[in-house]
Amino acid sequence: MRYRVGTRGSKLALAQTKQVIEKLKSAFPEDEFDVVIIKTTGDMDQKSRLDQIGSKGIFVKEIEEELLEEKIHLAVHSMKDMPDTTADGLIFAKAWKREDSRDVLILREAVSVDDLPKGAVIGTGSKRRKYQLLKIRPDLNIVGIRGNVDTRIRKMQEEEMDGIVLAAAGINRLGREQEITCYLEPDQMIPAPAQGTLALEVKADNIQLIRKLNRLSDQETDICVKAERQFLKQIGGSCHLPVGAYCKIQDEKLILRAMFGTEDGKKLVYTKVESAVLNKIEDSSQIDEICRQIAREAVEKIQIQLSHEE
Numbered sequence: 001m002r003y004r005v006g007t008r009g010s011k012l013a014l015a016q017t018k019q020v021i022e023k024l025k026s027a028f029p030e031d032e033f034d035v036v037i038i039k040t041t042g043d044m045d046q047k048s049r050l051d052q053i054g055s056k057g058i059f060v061k062e063i064e065e066e067l068l069e070e071k072i073h074l075a076v077h078s079m080k081d082m083p084d085t086t087a088d089g090l091i092f093a094k095a096w097k098r099e100d101s102r103d104v105l106i107l108r109e110a111v112s113v114d115d116l117p118k119g120a121v122i123g124t125g126s127k128r129r130k131y132q133l134l135k136i137r138p139d140l141n142i143v144g145i146r147g148n149v150d151t152r153i154r155k156m157q158e159e160e161m162d163g164i165v166l167a168a169a170g171i172n173r174l175g176r177e178q179e180i181t182c183y184l185e186p187d188q189m190i191p192a193p194a195q196g197t198l199a200l201e202v203k204a205d206n207i208q209l210i211r212k213l214n215r216l217s218d219q220e221t222d223i224c225v226k227a228e229r230q231f232l233k234q235i236g237g238s239c240h241l242p243v244g245a246y247c248k249i250q251d252e253k254l255i256l257r258a259m260f261g262t263e264d265g266k267k268l269v270y271t272k273v274e275s276a277v278l279n280k281i282e283d284s285s286q287i288d289e290i291c292r293q294i295a296r297e298a299v300e301k302i303q304i305q306l307s308h309e310e
Helices: 011-027 061-068 127-136 149-158 168-173 207-215 219-235 284-308
Strands: 002-007 032-037 074-078 090-092 103-107 121-123 141-143 163-167 182-184 198-203 243-250 253-261 268-277
Touching: 002 011, 002 061, 011 032, 011 074, 011 149, 011 168, 011 198, 011 207, 061 074, 061 090, 061 198, 103 168, 121 149, 127 141, 127 243, 127 253, 127 268, 149 163, 163 168, 198 207, 219 243, 219 253, 219 284, 253 284, 268 284
Parallel strands: 002 032, 002 074, 121 141, 121 163
Antiparallel strands: 074 198, 090 198, 103 163, 103 182, 243 253, 253 268
16 A cells, blocks of 8 residues: 655654654555655744644644545644644544653753853743743743744854753654753653654544554553643643643553643643552543543642632
8 A cells, every 4th residue: 555644844744754654664564655745834934923823733734634635644743733632534543652752951051951041041932831941940031932943943043042942852853862951851841741742643434544553552652642632622721821741650550740821821830640540441441531530630620729829
């Protein structure tokens, strides 16, 4: 079978699509794969802030249209860029093994957050990153920045920013790990829901391709990403609001750390919840329900904290 694989045209999008195709070719050598580059609304408007030009869907709408029209068979996205629900007629394959989910700092001169001078200028286009960084260092001057990894690093140098915040996964997939100054652990900065995970999207009726993709999935990643995206869905998060969620499996339990804030960042609340023991679960529908339950508990705790701050 010959498959057409749709992706955005950035270096990172092409790098991660290439990695997906390499895994598929290795598992299914009888199949062939062609890359189809698709420009999205988010790619065409590089000047406006993300919260000015729409929702998370600005990076996927045109790609999903090509899927629905069967111009492509598979779309490769970063899961953290995806809306909390798929378009009608489309479905995600089970998640493959996650890359590093952490955020990182690339700094011009300093060697850590604490080493930054007072009033240092840090670039990020994410409210989640901005407000969590200000929680660590309220004196920092956080400025907006957009573009791919190369563009952001170039802007940091040209505009003499002290540093920028990026996702570790993207830097790693580009083979540029040596440029990372320091990692921000989840207890310092909770990542975006599903950060570090690829979204492999297909038409819901393409059963053959779904089965192939699912054969390469990673159960732990898939469960954790379900819990994180359930939190995103239930809290009603968008690119207008700071939302973070990070889930891991420890001692046979799901542990979900989550944060949520107001658009202006004046309120930023955190919570941590645990699930029932997973080794007693007998089928996948029970896993899905546990993910919904743990997300619901996190949302309820955050809503209580927000109401107490009013």
